[in-house]
Amino acid sequence: xxxxxxxxxxxxxxxxxxxxxxxxxxxxxxxxxxxxxxxxxxxxxxxxxxxxxxxxxxxxxxxxxxxxxxxxxxxxxxxxxxxxxxxxxxxxxxxxxxxxxxxxxxxxxxxxxxxxxxxxxxxxxxxxxxxxxxxxxxxxxxxxxxxxxxxxxxxxxxxxxxxxxxxxxxxxxxxxxxxxxxxxxxxxxxxxxxxxxxxxxxxxxxxxxxxxxxxxxxxxxxxxxxxxxxxxxxxxxxxxxxxxxxxxxxxxxxxxxxxxxxxxxxxxxxxxxxxxxxxxxxxxxxxxxxxxxxxxxxxxxxxxxxxxxxxxxxxxxxxxxxxxxxxxxxxxxxxxxxxxxxxxxxxxxxxxxxxxxx
Amino acid sequence: xxxxxxxxxxxxxxxxxxxxxxxxxxxxxxxxxxxxxxxxxxxxxxxxxxxxxxxxxxxxxxxxxxxxxxxxxxxxxxxxxxxxxxxxxxxxxxxxxxxxxxxxxxxxxxxxxxxxxxxxxxxxxxxxxxxxxxxxxxxxxxxxxxxxxxxxxxxxxxxxxxxxxxxxxxxxxxxxxxxxxxxxxxxxxxxxxxxxxxxxxxxxxxxxxxxxxxxxxxxxxxxxxxxxxxxxxxxxxxxxxxxxxxxxxxxxxxxxxxxxxxxxxxxxxxxxxxxxxxxxxxxxxxxxxxxxxxxxxxxxxxxxxxxxxxxxxxxxxxxxxxxxxxxxxxxxxxxxxxxxxxxxxxxxxxxxxxxxxx
DNA sequence: TTGTAAGCGTTATCAG
DNA sequence: CTGATAACGCTTACAA
Numbered sequence: 001x002x003x004x005x006x007x008x009x010x011x012x013x014x015x016x017x018x019x020x021x022x023x024x025x026x027x028x029x030x031x032x033x034x035x036x037x038x039x040x041x042x043x044x045x046x047x048x049x050x051x052x053x054x055x056x057x058x059x060x061x062x063x064x065x066x067x068x069x070x071x072x073x074x075x076x077x078x079x080x081x082x083x084x085x086x087x088x089x090x091x092x093x094x095x096x097x098x099x100x101x102x103x104x105x106x107x108x109x110x111x112x113x114x115x116x117x118x119x120x121x122x123x124x125x126x127x128x129x130x131x132x133x134x135x136x137x138x139x140x141x142x143x144x145x146x147x148x149x150x151x152x153x154x155x156x157x158x159x160x161x162x163x164x165x166x167x168x169x170x171x172x173x174x175x176x177x178x179x180x181x182x183x184x185x186x187x188x189x190x191x192x193x194x195x196x197x198x199x200x201x202x203x204x205x206x207x208x209x210x211x212x213x214x215x216x217x218x219x220x221x222x223x224x225x226x227x228x229x230x231x232x233x234x235x236x237x238x239x240x241x242x243x244x245x246x247x248x249x250x251x252x253x254x255x256x257x258x259x260x261x262x263x264x265x266x267x268x269x270x271x272x273x274x275x276x277x278x279x280x281x282x283x284x285x286x287x288x289x290x291x292x293x294x295x296x297x298x299x300x301x302x303x304x305x306x307x308x309x310x311x312x313x314x315x316x317x318x319x320x321x322x323x324x325x326x327x328x329x330x331x332x333x334x335x336x337x338x339x340x341x342x343x344x345x346x347x348x349x350x351x352x353x354x355x356x357x358x
Numbered sequence: 359x360x361x362x363x364x365x366x367x368x369x370x371x372x373x374x375x376x377x378x379x380x381x382x383x384x385x386x387x388x389x390x391x392x393x394x395x396x397x398x399x400x401x402x403x404x405x406x407x408x409x410x411x412x413x414x415x416x417x418x419x420x421x422x423x424x425x426x427x428x429x430x431x432x433x434x435x436x437x438x439x440x441x442x443x444x445x446x447x448x449x450x451x452x453x454x455x456x457x458x459x460x461x462x463x464x465x466x467x468x469x470x471x472x473x474x475x476x477x478x479x480x481x482x483x484x485x486x487x488x489x490x491x492x493x494x495x496x497x498x499x500x501x502x503x504x505x506x507x508x509x510x511x512x513x514x515x516x517x518x519x520x521x522x523x524x525x526x527x528x529x530x531x532x533x534x535x536x537x538x539x540x541x542x543x544x545x546x547x548x549x550x551x552x553x554x555x556x557x558x559x560x561x562x563x564x565x566x567x568x569x570x571x572x573x574x575x576x577x578x579x580x581x582x583x584x585x586x587x588x589x590x591x592x593x594x595x596x597x598x599x600x601x602x603x604x605x606x607x608x609x610x611x612x613x614x615x616x617x618x619x620x621x622x623x624x625x626x627x628x629x630x631x632x633x634x635x636x637x638x639x640x641x642x643x644x645x646x647x648x649x650x651x652x653x654x655x656x657x658x659x660x661x662x663x664x665x666x667x668x669x670x671x672x673x674x675x676x677x678x679x680x681x682x683x684x685x686x687x688x689x690x691x692x693x694x695x696x697x698x699x700x701x702x703x704x705x706x707x708x709x710x711x712x713x714x715x716x
Numbered sequence: 717t718t719g720t721a722a723g724c725g726t727t728a729t730c731a732g
Numbered sequence: 733c734t735g736a737t738a739a740c741g742c743t744t745a746c747a748a
Contacts, residue, residue: 023522025524046728059734073499074726075498076726079498079727080726081435081741083726083740097457102460105481113491118495121449121454121477139431141386164381303663304663333382390741404742404743411717411744414718432742433742439740
């Protein structure tokens, strides 16, 4: 469905409840208005509100009364302009509807909120333009820092130039090339090795590897780890971390006559679900005929049919750790030093893997 | 796991890659710096960048060169302060990891992005304090508008007072009480009726209703619709839209000796999953012994085991419609008039419902 | 075609 | 204890 189509889906019914016109939004009351009404200077009003310096109790009381009577709320723009920071950070992800990023977001949000920061969600939907648009938020100093979860491609040029000058944390990625950033990620290599060993133990000797984008380090590390411990042959097929690509890669393999594999290691859980759906629609049973393994352990994976064997990533912790580190640096006004945090992964064996058929 | 526990989960390994200290973040270059370096006034620089008035081509070229040489990016705070708006809107949801809200968010984001707006995600995690904190963003004029998806409770007092003065759209809720807002929601009542009719047709005569929060209109409408068309007896149990509450309500019923129901209508898909898990762990088979129906049709529901019969809500469209309407009002500088948009729902019959056992 | 100065709404500095 | 005044960084009259 395209955006146009969606807009075309008009409401089945819409009723006007009030006057046909909305009321004009009136100019907000400013600190000057309050000061004038309370018979004091803006300075005093400011100090009553911030507590930055003592104010006599009678004056303070009067000011507070006027403030609430007029419904005054300090404008955060002016405040931030003066302060030089906004107490807002960004979280850039390719697809927030992917449970992995949703969990990650919770970790980011919790950590941020504890420190008085708000989180602006930047969902790129795998769109480079949108990503650039969101990266402008930090260049224009609308946000104080950014937690960046790459979804694809060679992490836009734009990002690279920002790393040295802005507080940015790279999550879920080990961008080994440019070692100039704060990175927090799961141990993808270890995850791949766990899967390779697991499938080997189950006597699988021919596996399909549905990878993520070829230029994404995390994806490559998973593959490399797998190949280290897998005793059989593996065929790599490049996907893009979306369910549809898992489905497509299996369809294409099957239709091109390849049916000799007994195991599939998908780049992430979403692709694994796509793969399982494709296998099922071709009458291939999981795990009897083919075993399937995912990566991420999103909440769905325990509930699916069959429940998915997958590598658990501590998404919440990744988000929390990255944010904590990042904000620590922001607090002292410096760009985070290059450092890499690797968080442990675990293999969760469920119902989608079994002994290879002979 | 508490936040503290999570913080305690230290990275398995962290290596310093660069110098131990991050570099000091230097003061951003301002329009004055550029003007000075280019030998023109700030005004001219501004106009070169905004195109708000003609500038001679030679001057413009020189300015542009300096701009890119110095890496100047206009500060959005000063700009917004001057302009009186930020081109950022908020989206407040209780739980972004719920597929329904994730879909909704996509709709909001797409619509916003098309109009040059960014979206700040406000994930309250069902926490009233956090909700209030986020509502302050609009009162302090950090965001231009807010799409508000209530998750619980009598929609805080605070919200009520904002509705008249700020551009806020209420989504997924028909807050019939205060008819002063722009509301976009699915037809919950119709959804409830569809489910009631479906279960009646399958000969179910005793059903458990796992509702959402009692004071949430959407939840009540679903229940009311269901009761209109269901021919048997229904027992209402109040939950909170989270998976755990679906699980708990079933556990409690079963342990209190109630086993005479043959159908469960859950307040949403998450609760339905919780319910199915609880039934399963008590050796009750779905749908052979008990049929289960959800509400929302989140992406998982088609993949679960068994696939969930549920009411499909057009989450993406709800988000898109609300945002489009809202921004239309923002564009002309007025608070949206009270209006209610009802979007159609559909029953998706899958594997979790069957004829009642006799 | 360009520049000067005022103003957006705060807080910080410096006086009193 | 309080108040002018400047400054944050930009845009936009108003002038030249």
